[in-house]
């Protein structure tokens with residue numbers, strides 16, 4: 001298929017481009033600035049800011065993809081709080097432009113979203129749980145979901161929520177896993193929240209699920225995270241076990257005691273039953289996910 005990936009310089013988008021290309025698809029990428037994460041050859045990468053409605057619409061018309069996969073987003077949660085206009089432009093208006101163009105061009109839109117659409121009072125959340133976003137990032141991501149639902153024909157949109165995505169190497173900015181490996185590997189203590197529950201997700205696993213959703217044009221809302229919900233301390237200790245780091249370097253702390261610029265869901269996590277039942281690409285267990293991460297880190301050092 002002819003597939004367009006936005007956020008092609010990002011953690012998920014960069015890997016997704018490479019995976020789709022290895023599966024024989026004709027892949028186009030949109031990103032900001034020069035291509036950094038994948039090799040597109042001369043013609044298939046375009047630098048566009050999602051907030052530039054005209055340029056984005058024109059690029060979509062020129063590419064005429066069968067499937068558009070939107071991995072671009074303003075993902076700095078506290079940065080969104082400081083710059084709500086930027087967050088709205090990328091996470092809502094940019095998504096609405098993609099959705100309108102996808103409708104006009106008969107493309108299927110796969111839109112990547114987040115567990116942050118939920119308030120974190122009573123997770124883990126299944127695909128049909130009612131969102132209650134808190135904070136600008138969460139509000140903008142939820143509004144982006146709603147733009148997709150409202151603007152695309154109902155059999156031609158897919159929303160794929162994920163959570164705490166990690167992989168090695170990072171794409172310039174650290175992810176939760178790469179930050180832990182850097183810090184713990186050099187013997188530094190890390191403070192981790194014992195009262196925040198999440199669904200850690202290896203980036204390659206997320207990309208496999210996104211690829212299958214795109215190839216099969218499976219519509220509706222899906223949870224494409226790792227299979228297990230754990231608090232961040234447990235994740236850190238499991239990572240220590242796998243990597244041979246000293247678990248005493250992990251200092252448990254409480255999110256409830258910290259005054260963060262943006263609120264974050266505490267008892268979050270995603271129920272992946274629909275994905276597990278329906279896709280060949282299954283959400284990985286935490287052990288399998290960390291094993292893949294370990295191999296990745298080792299591979300980069302040999």
Ligand SMILES: NC(=O)c1ccc[n+]([C@@H]2O[C@H](COP(=O)([O-])OP(=O)(O)OC[C@H]3O[C@@H](n4cnc5c(N)ncnc54)[C@H](OP(=O)(O)O)[C@@H]3O)[C@@H](O)[C@H]2O)c1
Pocket residue numbers: 007008009010011012013031032033048049050051070071072073074075089090112113114115141161162163164165166171175
């Ligand atoms: N990583 C996680 O833990 C996590 C968790 C839950 C959900 N998600 C969702 O997963 C998706 C992919 O995230 P990711 O982890 O790959 O994040 P990422 O590494 O931050 O990638 C996002 C990409 O979007 C690009 N972008 C941001 N604003 C843009 C704009 N206005 N115009 C054009 N491009 C823009 C960024 O460009 P620059 O590189 O130039 O900044 C970046 O390359 C997002 O929808 C995110 O909300 C991620």
